[in-house]
Amino acid sequence: MAERHVREGEARVARQERLIANLERDNHPERAIVGRQVLANLRWSQELSRGHLERLRGTAG
16 A cells, blocks of 8 residues: 555656646746645655655665
């Protein structure tokens, strides 16, 4: 299950990056700012998920 969460998180981060690029391309800077804030939270959550997976695998530093 942890591996699935990491995979899904990676997909969410990639999708958010595409959405931000589209907002910037379409001249919506305020919405892009909000999108980058969401992206920061997604990346933070992704790091937590990766750390959890590493601990489950016994590879955490």
